[in-house]
Amino acid sequence: MNIKGKRYTRRDIIKGLATVPVAGALAYGLWRKSRYDRYRSGRLSKELNMSEPVSFEPPKTRGGDPLRIGLIGYGIRGEQLLRAAGFAHPELLQSWKEYAAMDSQDKRYSDFLEQDDLNIVVKGVCELFDVRLERASVASSNVGREGLNGKMGEPAKRYGDYRDLLAADDIDAVIIASPDHWHARMVIDAARAGKHVYVEKGLSRTLEEVYAIRKAVKESGIVFQLGHQGRQTESYVKAREAIDKKILGKISLVEVCTNRNSPNGAWVYDIDPRGNEQTIDWRRFEEPCEIKHPFSPERFFRWRCWWDYGTGLSGDLLTHEYDAINQILGMGIPESAVSSGGVYFYKEKEHYVKEVREVPDVWNAVLEYPDRDLTLLYSATLSNNRDRDKVIMGHDASMEVGSNLSIYACPESTRYKQQIESGLIRPEVPIYSYIPGRKDVDAVATATEQYFAGRGLLYTYRNGRRFDTTHLHIAEWIDAIREGKQTSCNIDQAFEEGITAAMATIAYKENRKVYWDRDKEEVV
Amino acid sequence: MNRPTFKNTQLTVLVILRVAIGWHFLYEGFVKLLNPNWTAIGYLVDSRGLFSGLFQNMATHPGLLDVIDFLNIWGLILIGMGLMLGIFSKAATYAGMVLLLFYYCSHPPLLGVEYAMPSEGNYLIVNKNLILFLSLWILALFPTSHIIGLDRLIFNRNEKTMQE
Numbered sequence: 001m002n003i004k005g006k007r008y009t010r011r012d013i014i015k016g017l018a019t020v021p022v023a024g025a026l027a028y029g030l031w032r033k034s035r036y037d038r039y040r041s042g043r044l045s046k047e048l049n050m051s052e053p054v055s056f057e058p059p060k061t062r063g064g065d066p067l068r069i070g071l072i073g074y075g076i077r078g079e080q081l082l083r084a085a086g087f088a089h090p091e092l093l094q095s096w097k098e099y100a101a102m103d104s105q106d107k108r109y110s111d112f113l114e115q116d117d118l119n120i121v122v123k124g125v126c127e128l129f130d131v132r133l134e135r136a137s138v139a140s141s142n143v144g145r146e147g148l149n150g151k152m153g154e155p156a157k158r159y160g161d162y163r164d165l166l167a168a169d170d171i172d173a174v175i176i177a178s179p180d181h182w183h184a185r186m187v188i189d190a191a192r193a194g195k196h197v198y199v200e201k202g203l204s205r206t207l208e209e210v211y212a213i214r215k216a217v218k219e220s221g222i223v224f225q226l227g228h229q230g231r232q233t234e235s236y237v238k239a240r241e242a243i244d245k246k247i248l249g250k251i252s253l254v255e256v257c258t259n260r261n262s263p264n265g266a267w268v269y270d271i272d273p274r275g276n277e278q279t280i281d282w283r284r285f286e287e288p289c290e291i292k293h294p295f296s297p298e299r300f301f302r303w304r305c306w307w308d309y310g311t312g313l314s315g316d317l318l319t320h321e322y323d324a325i326n327q328i329l330g331m332g333i334p335e336s337a338v339s340s341g342g343v344y345f346y347k348e349k350e351h352y353v354k355e356v357r358e359v360p361d362v363w364n365a366v367l368e369y370p371d372r373d374l375t376l377l378y379s380a381t382l383s384n385n386r387d388r389d390k391v392i393m394g395h396d397a398s399m400e401v402g403s404n405l406s407i408y409a410c411p412e413s414t415r416y417k418q419q420i421e422s423g424l425i426r427p428e429v430p431i432y433s434y435i436p437g438r439k440d441v442d443a444v445a446t447a448t449e450q451y452f453a454g455r456g457l458l459y460t461y462r463n464g465r466r467f468d469t470t471h472l473h474i475a476e477w478i479d480a481i482r483e484g485k486q487t488s489c490n491i492d493q494a495f496e497e498g499i500t501a502a503m504a505t506i507a508y509k510e511n512r513k514v515y516w517d518r519d520k521e522e523v524v
Numbered sequence: 525m526n527r528p529t530f531k532n533t534q535l536t537v538l539v540i541l542r543v544a545i546g547w548h549f550l551y552e553g554f555v556k557l558l559n560p561n562w563t564a565i566g567y568l569v570d571s572r573g574l575f576s577g578l579f580q581n582m583a584t585h586p587g588l589l590d591v592i593d594f595l596n597i598w599g600l601i602l603i604g605m606g607l608m609l610g611i612f613s614k615a616a617t618y619a620g621m622v623l624l625l626f627y628y629c630s631h632p633p634l635l636g637v638e639y640a641m642p643s644e645g646n647y648l649i650v651n652k653n654l655i656l657f658l659s660l661w662i663l664a665l666f667p668t669s670h671i672i673g674l675d676r677l678i679f680n681r682n683e684k685t686m687q688e
Contacts, residue, residue, distance in 0.1 A: 008677060016610075016677040019543050023608055026547055030554050037558075104581055 043424055048247055048432055050238070062119040067478060070124040070171040070195070072162045072186055074136035076269065077200055078127075078177035081227075082139055084470040085175070085478075086118055089139040094147030113145060115471050118478045123170045126159040128281040129300070131274050133158050160281060162186055166193040173223075173481055175474070176200065179303045180310040181288050184209035191220035196481045198474060200227040201323070202315025203498035207506065207523055210498035217491040225477035225487040226494040228323040232472035235405040238434040239328045239392070247407060247432065248394025249415055252373055254329070256321035257388035258313065258380035266346050266361055266382035267304035267316075271297050271353070298353045305346075305357035307509070312359025313341070313380045314505040319497050321378055322367075323489065324390060328401070331374065332496050334367035337503040338513045345383035365504040378504075397431065405434040499523065528666055538668045542607050545659060549620065550604025556597045563593050570640045573632040599623055607663075610673015617664045624657040 008016075071082055082088070096109035122140035127133040137155045144151030159165040162182075166174070166189055173196035176186050184204045190197050197217070203226060204210050217224045230236065242248065260266060275297045282295045289308050293299060303309035304316060326332065341363030347356050361382040368375055379388075389400040396413040400406045409416045411427040419425040473489075480487045499516065503523055507514045515524045530538065556562040568583035582592055599619065606616025631639060633647035643651075669675035 012676060015672050016674050018672050019539070019609055022543050022547065023550075023605070026550055026608070030551070030558075033555075034558050104577070104584075107584070 040424060043419075044431055047419070048242075049245055050241060050247075050432060062117070062479070062482065064119070064482070067118075067120045067481060068123045068170055068172045069120050070126070070159075070165045070168070070174045071122060071136060071140070071156075072126045072165065072174055072176045073178035073182075074125060074127045074132045074139075075177065075179075078132075078136070078175075079139070080470060081175050081177050081198075081200070081474065082122070082136065083112065084115070084468060085120060085122075085474050086115060086145070087122055087139050087142055088112060088145070089135055090142050090146065090148050090150060090152075092139075093142070093145065093150075097147045111468065115468070116475060118475055120478060121153075122156045124159055124165045124168055125156045126162045126165045128160070128285050129272070129275060130279040131272065133160075161284070163189060166190055166195060171195060173197070173478075177227075179285075180205045180315055181303075181308065184213055185288060187213050187224075188216040191216040191222050191224075194220060194222065196223040196477070198225045198227065198477045201319045201497065202311055202501050203319075203494050204502070205309070205311060205315070207499070207502035210495060210502060211521075213498070214491055214495045223477065223481045223484075223487060224491045224494070225473065225480070226323075226489040226491075226497065227470075227473065228320060228489045228493075228497070229469040229473040230320055230324045231327060231488040232469040232476070233324070233403065235401055235403055235434055236324055236327050238405055239399060239401050240330075242399060242405075242407060242432065243328060243392070247397060248392060248399055249396030249410075249413065250373070251329070251392055251394040252375065253393045254325055254374065254376045254391070255388075255393070256325060256376070256378050256390045258317040258321065258378075258382075259385045259388055260382050261385035263351070265385075266351075267302055267357075268346060268351055269301050271301045275300060296354065298355060302357075305359055306355075307358050310359070311501060311505045313361075313363040313382075314339075314365070314501045314508070317380060318365060318378050318504060319501050321390065322376070322500055323493070323497050324401070325376060325392075326493065326496060327488075328392070329372075329374075331369050331372055331376070333499050333516050333518070334369055334376065334503065335371065335518075336368045336513055336515045337365060337500070337507045339363060339365035339504045339508040340511075341380075341508065345381075360508070363508065365507070367500065367504070405432075406430040407432040527670060530666070530668070530671075535668060535671060538663065538666055539610075539672045541659060542610070542613070542663050542668060542673075545620070545656060545663070546604045546607030546609075546616075548604070548656075549600050550608060553597055553600030553602075553604055556593075557601065562597075563589065564596055565589055566640070568592075568630065571630040572637045572639065573629070573634060575629045579630040596623075610669030610675050611678070613667060613669035613673060613675055614664070617660050617667075621657055621660045621664070624653050624660065628653040628657065 069085065071078060074082070079089075083092075093109060093112070096106070096112070099106045100109045125133065125136040125140055127136055137158050140156035141153045142150065143153035157165075157168070162178075165171065174186075174190050176183065176190070176197060176199040178186060178200075180202055183199055183202075184206075187197050187199050204213060243251070263269075277295050280295075280297070280300055282300065285300060286292050286308075291308070293308070299306060299309070304312065310316065341360035343357055343360055344362045346352070346361045351357075363380050365378040366375060367378070389402045392399040392401065395410065396415040397407050397409045400408075407430055409420060409425045409427050409431050411420065413420065416425050416431075420427065425431055477487050479485070503514045503516060506512075506523065516522075517524055565583045568579045568589075571579035582588055600623070603616045603620040603623065606612050607620065628651070631651075631653075633643075633649060633651045635648060645652075670679060
């Protein structure tokens with residue numbers, strides 16, 4: 001045989017092509033597999049009818065005059081919020097730059113630089129600890145977003161009394177990151193002064209304050225955002241869609257948790273040795289308190305541990321979990337709440353200076369929604385950091401929600417009975433998973449993908465940008481002010497959060513079941 | 525060129541080994557090609573050992589990652605075809621060894637090193653990538669595609685040899 005001038009015997013042809021049939025067999029196998037995958041995905045996605053991934057908005061350009069911001073409180077969270085708004089202390093950025101130079105995996109500095117420019121200026125900062133006030137002022141002027149010796153703008157004016165900051169004409173909006181016992185006064189005064197408000201959670205320290213805050217905000221018409229940055233989490237949006245499409249069947253139990261296991265996580269923060277009666281305005285710090293205490297750096301720096309200033313796990317961490325579920329299920333204020341717990345771990349000598357904390361470090365709350373045939377269970381410990389996802393349990397399926405989302409059919413489901421029997425649905429394999437940033441939601445995620453995603457190893461970047469929900473949450477508030485729109489965690493959402501947390505706190509402190517009278521809007 | 529001569533059984537086993545490794549590569553490549561969500565990012569980020577920094581860096585550059593995904597998918601497919609069909613087998617064998625070396629170095633089964641993806645067996649120093657690498661080495665030293673495979677039609681015969 002002649003092919004292009006070459007001559008082959010029959011033996012050459014047979015031996016040359018001997019393994020081609022094997023390739024044919026593989027092609028056939030591959031065709032069968034992809035047909036089965038397509039069939040399974042197609043059947044499932046038809047059954048579940050979930051939509052495309054959440055569209056990812058490109059960075060906005062925010063033109064016009066810069067919005068003028070004031071910051072009240074520059075503790076740990078205040079510093080984080082100011083940074084999420086675009087202003088960080090040069091020393092911090094310098095250290096991040098140096099870490100990045102040593103370790104190319106350290107992306108803190110480059111992530112910070114990639115944050116959108118919100119077109120804001122910080123005109124005023126207020127803080128009761130001189131050292132922090134100074135730092136806040138320097139951070140606010142770091143317009144070049146550089147380390148030491150970078151381009152600095154005009155530093156924000158320093159205020160010792162927030163009322164003076166609110167009275168300033170050159171401030172349009174305030175970010176409030178004070179301890180909880182100050183929230184109500186500050187929000188109400190800011191609203192009355194016509195300043196837009198971003199306030200950290202928990203909304204308030206007491207029940208009465210929740211009503212007062214809502215009244216002031218509604219009357220003023222300001223743009224209000226409560227600091228539950230979880231509102232920006234993509235997977236919650238998909239979770240809500242799955243609920244709306246009734247994929248889980250009738251939901252009767254929701255379990256949410258907090259697990260932490262470090263002094264910082266338990267609010268046993270470092271006590272700054274520079275903090276003394278000359279550098280801290282202690283009298284003003286305690287101004288809202290009914291009972292005044294002698295100067296205590298421990299109380300000042302670790303205020304979350306005492307009822308005088310905060311509400312412990314309730315306002316601090318139950319609220320995050322509650323708000324996430326309220327965003328997904330929209331169930332509002334519970335009909336009743338009980339809670340119990342205690343100071344079980346942080347009572348040893350090494351955990352305090354002079355005073356053992358008052359707020360529990362192990363605490364569980366049960367919120368009942370009989371009108372929805374639903375219980376919301378919150379379980380928290382500050383001395384173990386086992387990873388417990390939020391789980392929404394329905395008759396037909398369970399949904400695990402973290403930064404990813406997985407839905408597993410229940411083996412005894414009514415809706416999926418047939419598909420389980422036919423093998424289309426296997427209860428141990430998710431019928432639906434949502435991994436943020438994934439190109440295609442219809443295809444069933446492979447086991448490999450599940451493993452990597454579950455450990456946060458997939459899609460930590462979206463379009464090359466790592467997402468920081470706090471930055472997105474502040475950006476949403478700033479944009480809402482500019483465009484006259486509503487925020488996602490507005491005063492109505494905040495009211496539900498505030499009342500719910502207050503009910504759970506009262507249940508613990510008064511050791512009783514607490515009820516919500518929906519018609520009278522009263523806690524009884 | 526001096527090529528080894530084989531007994532029939534030797535030739536048969538070597539060809540089966542070549543085709544089997546080819547099948548393995550080819551299937552891995554096609555499965556990745558057919559999954560629009562496949563990317564090496566998780567695998568690269570999960571790298572451990574001496575070269576982990578290098579592999580993790582690959583994962584964090586989105587542009588580079590696209591190139592790596594493309595090269596990996598088409599590398600697997602072309603190497604698999606080369607081995608299975610015996611076409612450009614020599615190049616495919618060496619390319620396969622390079623790819624396996626990358627896999628091995630990014631996920632060395634060292635004492636005390638854990639990976640996100642659990643393996644189906646137990647490995648210390650020696651794992652399947654290393655065995656595959658060594659198997660390809662054998663195939664490189666004992667090539668068969670000039671006897672069984674398309675290389676026989678491409679390289680073996682020309683008018684000169686036909687006139688012997």
